[in-house]
Amino acid sequence: MAGDVDPSLMQDFLTEAGELIEQLDADLVRLEQEKDTAKQQEMLNSVFRALHTVKGAASFLGLEEVIRFAHAAEDALNRLRKGEVAVTQRVMDSLLRSVDVLRGQIDSLNNNEPVEQCPDDLLKALRAITTGESQSADDGGQSTTADSQPQVQGAQSTEPEPIQSNARPLKLPAQKQDLVEFMVADLNDAGAQIDQCLEQARSAGTRTDAAEHMVELADSMGKTADFFELPDLTQLIAAFGGAAAKLADTPDVLLDDMLVRMAAVRELARQQAEALDKGLVLSWPTQTLIDRLNSLAQGQKLDDAVAGKHSQCVEGVLALDGVVAAQPTAPSNNQPQVKQDTSDAAGASGSTDPGDAGDGNDNNAKNPGASSAKAGTTVAEQTIRVEVGRLESLLNLVGQLVLTKNRFLGMTRKMRDLHLPHETLEDMAQAAGELDRLTGNLQVGVMRTRMQPLAKLFDRYPRVIRDMARMTEKKLNLELVGKDTEVDKSVLELLADPLVHILRNSADHGVESPQKRIAAGKSETGTIRLSAEHQGSHVRVEVYDDGKGLDRDVLGRKAIEKGLTTQDELATLSDDEVFRFIFAAGFSTAEKVSDLSGRGVGMDVVRTNIAKLNGVVNVSSVKGEGTTIEILIPLTVAIMPAMVVGVGMHLYAVPLQSIIEIVRPEAASVHSVSGQPVMRLRDAVLPLLDMRSRLGEIGPENGNRFAVVVGVGQQRVGLLVDKLIGQQEVVIKPLDDEYTTGGPFSGATIREDGDVSLILDVVQLIRTAGTGQEKAAA
Amino acid sequence: MSTSATATAPSAQAATENATQRDTVRQTDGELLQLVSFVVGNEEFAIPILSVQEINRMMQITRVPQSPPFIEGVINLRGKIIPVMDLRKRFGMKAGDAGNDNDNRIIVVEVASRVIGFTVDRVNEVLRIGSEIVEPPPSMVAGVESDYVEGVGKLDDRLLILLNLERLFSGADLQKVDQAVKTAK
Numbered sequence: 021m022a023g024d025v026d027p028s029l030m031q032d033f034l035t036e037a038g039e040l041i042e043q044l045d046a047d048l049v050r051l052e053q054e055k056d057t058a059k060q061q062e063m064l065n066s067v068f069r070a071l072h073t074v075k076g077a078a079s080f081l082g083l084e085e086v087i088r089f090a091h092a093a094e095d096a097l098n099r100l101r102k103g104e105v106a107v108t109q110r111v112m113d114s115l116l117r118s119v120d121v122l123r124g125q126i127d128s129l130n131n132n133e134p135v136e137q138c139p140d141d142l143l144k145a146l147r148a149i150t151t152g153e154s155q156s157a158d159d160g161g162q163s164t165t166a167d168s169q170p171q172v173q174g175a176q177s178t179e180p181e182p183i184q185s186n187a188r189p190l191k192l193p194a195q196k197q198d199l200v201e202f203m204v205a206d207l208n209d210a211g212a213q214i215d216q217c218l219e220q221a222r223s224a225g226t227r228t229d230a231a232e233h234m235v236e237l238a239d240s241m242g243k244t245a246d247f248f249e250l251p252d253l254t255q256l257i258a259a260f261g262g263a264a265a266k267l268a269d270t271p272d273v274l275l276d277d278m279l280v281r282m283a284a285v286r287e288l289a290r291q292q293a294e295a296l297d298k299g300l301v302l303s304w305p306t307q308t309l310i311d312r313l314n315s316l317a318q319g320q321k322l323d324d325a326v327a328g329k330h331s332q333c334v335e336g337v338l339a340l341d342g343v344v345a346a347q348p349t350a351p352s353n354n355q356p357q358v359k360q361d362t363s364d365a366a367g368a369s370g371s372t373d374p375g376d377a378g379d380g381n382d383n384n385a386k387n388p389g390a391s392s393a394k395a396g397t398t399v400a401e402q403t404i405r406v407e408v409g410r411l412e413s414l415l416n417l418v419g420q421l422v423l424t425k426n427r428f429l430g431m432t433r434k435m436r437d438l439h440l441p442h443e444t445l446e447d448m449a450q451a452a453g454e455l456d457r458l459t460g461n462l463q464v465g466v467m468r469t470r471m472q473p474l475a476k477l478f479d480r481y482p483r484v485i486r487d488m489a490r491m492t493e494k495k496l497n498l499e500l501v502g503k504d505t506e507v508d509k510s511v512l513e514l515l516a517d518p519l520v521h522i523l524r525n526s527a528d529h530g531v532e533s534p535q536k537r538i539a540a541g542k543s544e545t546g547t548i549r550l551s552a553e554h555q556g557s558h559v560r561v562e563v564y565d566d567g568k569g570l571d572r573d574v575l576g577r578k579a580i581e582k583g584l585t586t587q588d589e590l591a592t593l594s595d596d597e598v599f600r601f602i603f604a605a606g607f608s609t610a611e612k613v614s615d616l617s618g619r620g621v622g623m624d625v626v627r628t629n630i631a632k633l634n635g636v637v638n639v640s641s642v643k644g645e646g647t648t649i650e651i652l653i654p655l656t657v658a659i660m661p662a663m664v665v666g667v668g669m670h671l672y673a674v675p676l677q678s679i680i681e682i683v684r685p686e687a688a689s690v691h692s693v694s695g696q697p698v699m700r701l702r703d704a705v706l707p708l709l710d711m712r713s714r715l716g717e718i719g720p721e722n723g724n725r726f727a728v729v730v731g732v733g734q735q736r737v738g739l740l741v742d743k744l745i746g747q748q749e750v751v752i753k754p755l756d757d758e759y760t761t762g763g764p765f766s767g768a769t770i771r772e773d774g775d776v777s778l779i780l781d782v783v784q785l786i787r788t789a790g791t792g793q794e795k796a797a798a
Numbered sequence: 799m800s801t802s803a804t805a806t807a808p809s810a811q812a813a814t815e816n817a818t819q820r821d822t823v824r825q826t827d828g829e830l831l832q833l834v835s836f837v838v839g840n841e842e843f844a845i846p847i848l849s850v851q852e853i854n855r856m857m858q859i860t861r862v863p864q865s866p867p868f869i870e871g872v873i874n875l876r877g878k879i880i881p882v883m884d885l886r887k888r889f890g891m892k893a894g895d896a897g898n899d900n901d902n903r904i905i906v907v908e909v910a911s912r913v914i915g916f917t918v919d920r921v922n923e924v925l926r927i928g929s930e931i932v933e934p935p936p937s938m939v940a941g942v943e944s945d946y947v948e949g950v951g952k953l954d955d956r957l958l959i960l961l962n963l964e965r966l967f968s969g970a971d972l973q974k975v976d977q978a979v980k981t982a983k
Contacts, residue, residue, distance in 0.1 A: 420877055423877065670860065670861065714863075715863040715864075716863050716864070717863070753878070753879040754879075755862070755872070755879065757880070757881045757912060757914065759865055759866060759869045759881045759883070759914075760862045760865045760869060760871075760872060760881050761865075763862055763863045763864035763865060764864070765862070768860070768872055768879045770874050770877065770879075774858075774874055775858045775860060775874065776858075776860040776871075776872050776873065776874045776879060777860065778860065778862060778872075
């Protein structure tokens, strides 16, 4: 059946399931660490809800494999919820693995691959949890009832008792009692969908689809009602389903009578859901309503006295069919109640976790056609999902707009020399200024649509650290700070891998084993802190661990071994420069290669990915006390401010972020230290890099050159350029063909006059500053 | 000669008939090859018309320091940055004597989904020739390594060197040329 599903629905499901699974993962890890039973319970509920939502959506789309497996996991989880199984590492291992399998299944669906079956051993482990076997091995003592194998749906075992009063307390076996909350959510969910269907059923074009959908909904609602022993509701829903099945064939004259009665059933279901939440069961004299629905379904007209006398509202028909006494104050329209329902449901389940938001989305996802009908009344819809491609093309357009604006501004400046009337020039300048401002705002606005909180990444890492801790048998504690910090989507993506590598390194190489830590007088548990904050136009992400720190001697020895430096050179290097070797490809100080790290690939990935983002990585470390790795990246990668400078005959752009200052060195302050020109800048010595020879530029010598002081980390170099043109917003265009990648450029940009300027890659310039000079000397 | 075989697609024919007034049709029995011919140095070359994206007048080319010598630089092609190759240098011909500068053109081609431009002294014409008059390349053609020569077309009064663009612009070959140029220095 999965094949028949509307691809857009499928896509919605996959996106949403992906998000829920991320949340599941995070919640489960938190759950394991949580000691407070009340909070544990809350998290279990949240986890359960998320899993249930995935399952629900999967069953709607008929994804058998996913349902089967989610169901098994849910059963196991349910035992935890009820406190029949304690939260132990073994249980959590199985549950976390389940989440992985689920994620794998969703991924396969995403890639249009067949969904893999759940591994048997995992299913067995889950069943073991469910049935309580082997659990004593873990913690013993816990009282269990091996007979209860909770089923969320489908189990039916009771004879309905006659009900007389309108409301009676709900009496259910404990194991069902537990699920009432979900029943309420399900009913509300289905109700909201029915509202949409009923709306669609009014127009002939969509009636057949809507009817089919309602039959399905009635089927599942009926089962739920039956499961909770609600005979009135069960009967009503059965009649509703019967009517829905015949809806497409119903003559137009009967349609009104029928639809309003279907809406009435839905209203009764809503009331029941509300009452259920308070632990009450409602009953009504529904026979007339059911009879009339049935006869309408068979195409029989109602008595003239009744037909069309429902005054077009649910209350009308309920009164007419004798279900309730007429209520003058009752709302006359269904729509506002739907809204209320959803908020009620959210409020009733008393939760603030995103699982509920997921439920809300469900409705929209499943009924895209109906959302327009709802749009007028729904308040919940404050976000929309937009395809990334559209945002991308918007950003491209804005990039081009910025270029055109730059050209335009350049032209206005030239026009000043044209001796035009003063007023014309002023108008022109004003318009240009306005354009500049608006483009700037637009650019910021578009860029902000692409911003996402780092939480999207950070929330994955507790799991990574947990697994690391399990595998390395260390005690690790991960602190997350500032995960609300927002960055561009592309930054987020490129940051994902580096952070995992850094965290793994910290956990594997940084933090010591508990024994060693105690011996060193530290606390047994190692702390890894991942923090993020905005710093001007940059985002600063820092990974700190209180482990053993980097060892200069070990790193130095290894670097010499790898031929990265020589004994003599090593002595002259600062600690920072030595620590930097960890970023070299294939560099690893680990004695043995483990599953987790030690192959010397990770930090290389960090360096390349951060370089792609025009970012900077810094390492600082105190031996015995810990290591800090700091990543600085610009907020966005597409547009950046730059200083345009002239070297020889050409213009180049230097990213403003890496410029520290610009000075004009006097001839007297420039010296040469072993062939390397340097200048004295205040109380420091600044190496100079002659850009003219570095870039092979020719042209008239300019005796009065500028030194653009650029810095990466602690390193400073002065770039000697011939002239300064000015500051400009530049749109970065990649130089990714294989012919032009050799030079020290991070990309190219288009100038005001339409010509191309290259953007200097400061990191590369600084790195090659020394070697370039050596070559020149040789 | 599979690349140019596709050039005989009817739609392409119609398009180029509009595009050029100097369309030359040659008598033929076999397949029709539709080519753009141009001059570099003293030789006349031809490439399949379908691989040509556009032909531009000379424009400002920004030199990219430390790129291979036969890369003239990059140009701004309506907001896209594309590399431009100097075919003279690529073919190891002497620089200079490019004829009338006004005739110089940048031909922008799409090869293996990459867009790249190259400079030529002059663009001649769009022509159609029968595949039967194309002969496989002799082992050495006038200073051009025969690797990227697809064949030689014999016209009434002249020879046409048919280029294989994919090989002309393939990275591995370029590195070889790059090395050769460097060692020659």
